[in-house]
Amino acid sequence: MATARRPGTGTNQEAVRRHNLGTVLAHLHHDGQLSRAELTVRMGLNRSTIGALVGELVELGAVVETAPSERPGGRRPAGRPSLDVRPSSDAVYVIAVDVGVKVLQVARIGLGGDVLQRASGRTPVSHSPAAVATAVVRLIRQIVSSAPPGSALLGIGLGVPGVVRERDGVVRFAPNLGWHDVPFAQLLRERMSLPVLLHVGNDADLGVLAEHTRGAGVGYDNVVFLMGDVGLGGGVIVDAHPLQGIGGYAGELGHLIVNSRGRVCRCGSTGCWETEVCLPAISRALKLDDGELDEVMQRLAEVERPSAALREVGRYLGVGLGSVVNVLNPEVVVLGGLFRALFPVVQAQALQALTDSALEAPREQVHVVVPMLGGDAVLIGGAEKAFEYLLADPARALSEACRDAITATAAPEHGLRDQSRASVPA
Numbered sequence: 001m002a003t004a005r006r007p008g009t010g011t012n013q014e015a016v017r018r019h020n021l022g023t024v025l026a027h028l029h030h031d032g033q034l035s036r037a038e039l040t041v042r043m044g045l046n047r048s049t050i051g052a053l054v055g056e057l058v059e060l061g062a063v064v065e066t067a068p069s070e071r072p073g074g075r076r077p078a079g080r081p082s083l084d085v086r087p088s089s090d091a092v093y094v095i096a097v098d099v100g101v102k103v104l105q106v107a108r109i110g111l112g113g114d115v116l117q118r119a120s121g122r123t124p125v126s127h128s129p130a131a132v133a134t135a136v137v138r139l140i141r142q143i144v145s146s147a148p149p150g151s152a153l154l155g156i157g158l159g160v161p162g163v164v165r166e167r168d169g170v171v172r173f174a175p176n177l178g179w180h181d182v183p184f185a186q187l188l189r190e191r192m193s194l195p196v197l198l199h200v201g202n203d204a205d206l207g208v209l210a211e212h213t214r215g216a217g218v219g220y221d222n223v224v225f226l227m228g229d230v231g232l233g234g235g236v237i238v239d240a241h242p243l244q245g246i247g248g249y250a251g252e253l254g255h256l257i258v259n260s261r262g263r264v265c266r267c268g269s270t271g272c273w274e275t276e277v278c279l280p281a282i283s284r285a286l287k288l289d290d291g292e293l294d295e296v297m298q299r300l301a302e303v304e305r306p307s308a309a310l311r312e313v314g315r316y317l318g319v320g321l322g323s324v325v326n327v328l329n330p331e332v333v334v335l336g337g338l339f340r341a342l343f344p345v346v347q348a349q350a351l352q353a354l355t356d357s358a359l360e361a362p363r364e365q366v367h368v369v370v371p372m373l374g375g376d377a378v379l380i381g382g383a384e385k386a387f388e389y390l391l392a393d394p395a396r397a398l399s400e401a402c403r404d405a406i407t408a409t410a411a412p413e414h415g416l417r418d419q420s421r422a423s424v425p426a
């Protein structure tokens with residue numbers, strides 16, 4: 001998923017150098033500040049090669065070098081001091097977008113993964129694709145206009161609660177938005193003239209990528225992320241690789257059938273997991289009429305003893321988890337979105353139902369946790385996708401980066417500058 005983090009080998013010297021440049025940058029992007037000496041050890045390359053690679057990244061504006069910092073205990077490392085290298089967070093950035101059924105979130109995220117700035121707004125109630133695209137672009141403009149002049153915008157990564165064809169950003173089906181075959185990437189491009197890469201993906205796929213890279217799934221090779229919102233999305237990492245399926249649509253765990261006598265789902269089926277555990281079900285259990293996300297999360301935080309209705313929601317959360325554990329044998333299941341507030345309240349019921357429904361062997365191996373990235377998993381995952389091109393070939397990506405984003409986003413609607421680059425890079 002990210003650049004392989006070993007020095008390149010092969011006969012094409014230029015390709016090896018490009019690969020190594022990306023690998024050095026990936027270490028710094030994922031782990032923050034490192035000394036040249038630490039990079040030398042990690043990469044298994046000699047000091048002069050690392051010096052040259054770091055020098056090129058400094059020249060490109062991707063990293064900065066500083067005098068060695070004091071180590072814990074106030075001691076400087078022995079021997080010739082090795083310069084510290086860190087990513088240029090404010091100078092190299094991407095935009096990440098979390099398109100929710102109720103709320104739109106946009107963030108500017110710097111190289112290294114720091115959230116530098118945020119904006120949010122309500123998702124247009126009509127859910128019309130054009131209106132949603134317009135609202136997203138408005139938030140992107142707001143964020144980009146505050147970026148430092150001359151800073152490099154590398155790309156935009158968006159998470160959508162639906163089944164997405166990633167190669168062209170077409171949302172095949174998003175039941176809770178009422179979208180069928182919506183060319184969402186194209187709608188966004190028509191509304192801004194940013195000549196940067198645009199990645200549209202499933203929100204939970206981005207969530208699992210983020211938690212696996214920087215959150216509760218770090219160090220585990222089998223991770224499931226469940227994004228509870230109005231619906232339920234699933235993102236799955238199996239043996240350290242994202243589970244995709246033939247069309248990239250795998251992981252629609254919200255449509256596991258958990259109650260054949262349950263409610264009709266927006267997908268057309270009956271008794272899907274998401275109809276039993278997501279916003280409408282929790283709202284009903286809390287006796288809220290069509291509760292808003294913030295309101296429901298607030299109310300859940302205030303619950304001292306869950307009602308019978310809420311305990312039933314918890315039980316269904318565990319019933320679905322049992323199937324997930326039986327099928328995927330994950331080490332970690334991360335409960336994101338609304339489940340961050342639900343799980344602590346109904347943990348006993350959920351884990352009991354998980355115990356009752358899962359086979360003992362895989363059940364013994366799973367940890368059920370809330371995200372370490374809080375509510376930012378989808379945004380951070382969107383950013384990771386948007387940074388992939390940079391980490392694959394820093395020199396090329398930075399030469400093509402948009403350094404005039406403020407002007408570009410302010411351009412008149414339908415002012416396309418370059419559509420060709422808006423698809424997946426070679």
Ligand SMILES: [Zn+2]
Pocket residue numbers: 254255265266267268269272
């Ligand atoms: Zn369904």
